[in-house]
Amino acid sequence: MSRPAPLAGVSTASSDDVAGRVLPVNPHLREVLPWPGLRRGTTIAVGSMSLLFALLAPVTAAGGWAAVVGVPELSVLAAAEAGVAVERMPLVPRPGIELATVVAALVDGVDLVAFTAPRSLSRAEQRTLTARARQRGAVLLPLGPWPSADVALRCTSGRWLGLDAGHGHLVEREVEIHASGRGAAARPRSTRVRLPGPGGPLAPVTGAEGARRLGVVRNGCA
Incomplete structure (x- = not known):
């Protein structure tokens, strides 16, 4: 699979955008984020499935994989x-012991590669995958801790909104997203x-008025 062309809809506000690296x-x-988008060649550790979907959505909607x-x-x-x-989201649900091999192969032709980050992956395998993503221009999205991640994203303080005096449906969830990392993302x-x-x-x-209007149920970030 060849590397897809730079995606439509990316801002041209910086040289990174013009070069197709974001x-x-x-x-x-x-x-x-320390960049105006997801910078190709970086590794972003993701703390929840909802955050992962939020990262995949704009890229796949713009024609990426x-x-x-x-x-x-x-x-x-x-x-x-x-x-x-x-x-535009191919799935490999159970790669077994070949996880590192499968991820490395996908990095060669897919814009974003997300995967469970099992403890069984050695530090050498982690470094190899990070380096391969950097070389190939893909964005690596390990689900869970990743020591060499450029950015780590997690969300906390989740609360569901939508119940009104015990009636209605949970329709929205308010969370706080935290980012940390190294280099440009150190702050x-x-x-x-x-x-x-x-x-x-x-x-x-949407502001305090929305929170007052909607009932609140506190919960974590899935």
Whole structure:
């Protein structure tokens, strides 16, 4: 599989964009990233499935490809509701002991490669995958801790919105997204968003009035 052409819809505000080295990202996540999008060749550790979908959605919607490896519990319906173009999301649910080999092969031709980061992967295998993504211009998205990640994203303080005096449906969840990392991402950043927002995809917090109008149920970030 050959590397897809630079994606449409990427801002040309910087030299990185012009060179096609930045992939699109939800504008409400730019506050926690050190680049105007997802920079090709980087590794971003992701702390939850909802965050992963928020990263995959803009890239696949713009015509890019995103593979997910070793996540048999992934719900394709939930991904679609979060805005992911699932027809551009190949899945390898159970790669077994070949996980590192499968990820390395996909990095050669897919824009984003997400995968469970098992403890069984050695540090040498981790370094090899990170280096391969950097060389091939893919974005590596390990689900879980990754020692050499350029950026680590996690979300906390989740609360579901939508119940009114014990009635109604849970329709939105307000969370705080935290980012840390190295180099340009060394300074910790955070932002508050709705994940999912109305209809599914990530959306900005609508303000105090919305929180007063909607009932609140506290929960974690899945």
